Amino acid sequence: MAVPEDQRPMAWRDVDPPTLTRLLESGLTPDEIGVLYERSASSVRAAAARWGLDCRALRARAVGLAVTHPTVAAQFVHVVDGAPLGYGPHDLLTGSAARCQWRCPVCATEWVTSVANRTRRQSGCPDCARRRGRDIARARPVKSSPLARTAPELATDFVSNLSRPDRDFSTTPSGSHDRILWRCLRGHEWRTTARQRVRHGTQCPTCLMGLWTSRLEYEVAELVHLATGLTVTVGARLPRADRAVDERVDLRVEEMGLLVDLDPSRWHRLPDAIERDTRKLKRLTSKSYVRIRPRRLGLLATGEGDSTQQVLLSSDDEKDPWQWSLGILQALSVVHRELEIRQPDMRERAAARARADSRWRRLRSAPRRRSLQTEHPSLAAEFVEVVDREGITPVDLAPSGDDRVLWRCRLCGHEWEARVANRTVLGTGCPPCSYRRGGALAARPRPADSFADRHPGLVEQFLENETNPGKTLSDLKPNSIDSCRWTCPYCARPWIATPHARHQRPSAGCRACSYERASRTRSRRTR
Numbered sequence: 387m388a389v390p391e392d393q394r395p396m397a398w399r400d401v402d403p404p405t406l407t408r409l410l411e412s413g414l415t416p417d418e419i420g421v422l423y424e425r426s427a428s429s430v431r432a433a434a435a436r437w438g439l440d441c442r443a444l445r446a447r448a449v450g451l452a453v454t455h456p457t458v459a460a461q462f463v464h465v466v467d468g469a470p471l472g473y474g475p476h477d478l479l480t481g482s483a484a485r486c487q488w489r490c491p492v493c494a495t496e497w498v499t500s501v502a503n504r505t506r507r508q509s510g511c512p513d514c515a516r517r518r519g520r521d522i523a524r525a526r527p528v529k530s531s532p533l534a535r536t537a538p539e540l541a542t543d544f545v546s547n548l549s550r551p552d553r554d555f556s557t558t559p560s561g562s563h564d565r566i567l568w569r570c571l572r573g574h575e576w577r578t579t580a581r582q583r584v585r586h587g588t589q590c591p592t593c594l595m596g597l598w599t600s601r602l603e604y605e606v607a608e609l610v611h612l613a614t615g616l617t618v619t620v621g622a623r624l625p626r627a628d629r630a631v632d633e634r635v636d637l638r639v640e641e642m643g644l645l646v647d648l649d650p651s652r653w654h655r656l657p658d659a660i661e662r663d664t665r666k667l668k669r670l671t672s673k674s675y676v677r678i679r680p681r682r683l684g685l686l687a688t689g690e691g692d693s694t695q696q697v698l699l700s701s702d703d704e705k706d707p708w709q710w711s712l713g714i715l716q717a718l719s720v721v722h723r724e725l726e727i728r729q730p731d732m733r734e735r736a737a738a739r740a741r742a743d744s745r746w747r748r749l750r751s752a753p754r755r756r757s758l759q760t761e762h763p764s765l766a767a768e769f770v771e772v773v774d775r776e777g778i779t780p781v782d783l784a785p786s787g788d789d790r791v792l793w794r795c796r797l798c799g800h801e802w803e804a805r806v807a808n809r810t811v812l813g814t815g816c817p818p819c820s821y822r823r824g825g826a827l828a829a830r831p832r833p834a835d836s837f838a839d840r841h842p843g844l845v846e847q848f849l850e851n852e853t854n855p856g857k858t859l860s861d862l863k864p865n866s867i868d869s870c871r872w873t874c875p876y877c878a879r880p881w882i883a884t885p886h887a888r889h890q891r892p893s894a895g896c897r898a899c900s901y902e903r904a905s906r907t908r909s910r911r912t913r
Contacts, residue, residue: 398423403437410434410444443477451501452476458504463487466498480505490514530561537584543568548577560584573777587743592782601746603636603648605707608742610714612730616641626669633669637714642722645675646714650704651683664688667695674721678713680704694720707742708735761785762810768793773803786811795819831863837885840864841892847872849880864889874899 401409401423409419416430434441446452452459452475459475468484469477478484482501489496490511503509533540534556544555549564558564561581568583569575570590582588587601599621607618622638622645637646647666654663664686667677677696679685685696697713704710715727730738759766759780766780770792783789787806794801795816808814831837838845838859851857853868862868866885874881874896881896888894895903 398425401433403439406430406434406437407439407444410439410441411447413445413448415445416441440477442479442482443473446477446479449479450476451478451480451482451505454480455505461488461491463489463496468500530559532556533558533560533580533584536560540568540583543570545569545575574782589747592778599636601743602650602707602710604742604746605739606648606710606714607637608738608745609707609711609730609735610637610639612734612738613711613715613727614718614725616718633666635675639714639718642718642725643674644714644718644721645670645673646717647675647677648710649677649679649683651680654679655683660686671695676714676717678710678717707739756785757781758783758785758787758806758810765793765809768796770794770801829863829866831861835863836860837862837864837866837889841889844872844888844892847875849873852882859885872896876903 406419414422416427416434419425419430420427431441451462462475464487465471465473465478466485466487469482469486473484478486478501480501485498485500487496487498488504488511490513493511493513495511495513497512499509530536532555533544537560541555545567547553547558547564548567550558553564558566558580561584563579563581565577566580566583567575567577568590570592574590574592576591578588603620607620610616610618617640619638619640620636622635623632624635624645626633635645636648638644639646647663649663653659663677667675667686667688675695677686679696679698681698681702685698697717699709699713701709718725719727757780758769762785769780772778772783773790773792778789783791783806785806789806790803791806791809792801792803793809793816795818798816798818800816800818802817804814814820831839836859841859841864845859848859849871851862851868851870853870857868862885864885868884869882870885871880871882872888873879876895877899879896879898881898883894894900
């Protein structure tokens with residue numbers, strides 16, 4: 387409400403603190419007051435500050451939060467920042483940026499947001515909003531079929547729906563993003579969405595580690611066998627002349643002796659992978675070998691004469707195993723022109739892929755052929771447990787996996803955490819034992835530089851090493867600080883000194899006779 391004209395001063399000089407207070411409480415802004423008295427808004431604010439008046443708090447008495455939004459004001463608790471902590475709803479304007487704490491009258495949840503968010507954006511309790519969103523999502527019609535109809539083979543792996551506990555295997559949509567807890571036949575548990583499991587065919591990550599094969603290789607092998615009738619082995623190994631480890635190739639056509647490697651862009655596009663593939667292609671130049679590569683990667687630059695061992699896909703669809711099979715069939719037709727190749731129809735290809743998928747599932751559910759137990763039994767003896775993963779044993783771990791494991795040293799009993807690959811690939815071990823081995827190695831003298839080599843005349847005075855029994859002067863450096871027992875060259879009495887002290891003063895003797903020798907020296911000097 388505006389101030390009546392008969393109660394309003396005629397000139398600015400007649401305005402006092404009570405008058406300015408009434409003007410602001412009526413809802414007028416400093417700009418509007420300045421227009422009435424032909425003053426600038428800054429001069430009005432300066433006068434209010436000089437008299438200790440808060441323009442915004444006084445205006446809020448007429449147009450503030452408590453007047454215009456009483457429902458929101460009833461949820462006010464206190465000011466957090468952006469305004470004086472003692473302000474209430476009657477002191478705050480509706481567009482204030484002050485962050486306040488609010489309490490929901492429905493669920494009693496407290497949250498923090500600004501006044502402007504409550505009044506202008508109509509924001510409310512976040513818990514109630516999430517609950518309303520869940521109710522709307524549950525009421526929304528399901529667009530995809532349930533898991534029981536789309537993927538009935540996953541029924542044995544299904545444990546529970548973590549996102550929607552009210553859904554089970556028969557009601558969870560196969561295309562939903564609900565996070566599901568799965569458990570494989572070997573008891574490993576992992577979490578992924580229903581859509582990820584059905585659409586991409588993901589499997590237990592623990593079982594898949596260290597298999598050295600993929601589903602794509604099994605599908606391509608089955609399709610090549612379907613088109614040619616030849617036997618295709620997945621994950622073949624060849625002996626290497628330069629190393630003790632075997633050469634691994636993805637596929638081998640047994641009757642033709644053709645070795646095949648598949649290079650999907652996901653694993654072979656980085657510079658390190660390109661360099662590794664180039665070295666492997668050069669090693670196998672003399673053999674019947676071919677690499678199938680996507681068009682986006684191109685051929686490997688290995689020099690003249692090697693391009694015949696590389697085939698590019700005819701399509702950019704790398705997810706279709708038939709495109710990879712066509713690359714192998716092209717290589718077979720070049721090497722063996724008399725080979726009969728037939729074109730299977732879509733139904734035969736689907737059946738071949740189903741057989742390959744069955745082989746892949748049996749492989750990943752069977753006991754691991756290569757594990758920490760089989761490849762490194764000595765390290766498996768130090769295994770205690772996998773950090774944050776209960777029930778995992780050395781039989782379940784890949785020999786060069788990334789799992790963090792708690793180990794116990796067989797020698798000193800010390801326990802420490804380290805990744806499996808650090809122990810198997812890098813060869814790390816117990817830290818205290820490593821420190822001791824490093825110290826012993828550092829204390830070992832270099833050839834022709836031991837204490838015995840530097841001071842051969844003192845060897846006959848050495849009796850024993852008390853710090854490290856059994857070590858002689860030939861095993862100690864000249865600056866060693868081991869406590870050793872010597873025979874005094876002057877009085878033949880035993881005494882203890884370090885090799886470092888004898889190295890600094892080779893002619894020194896025991897302390898007992900040093901006083902006598904010093905006394906005789908002083909007597910001679912006096913005479």
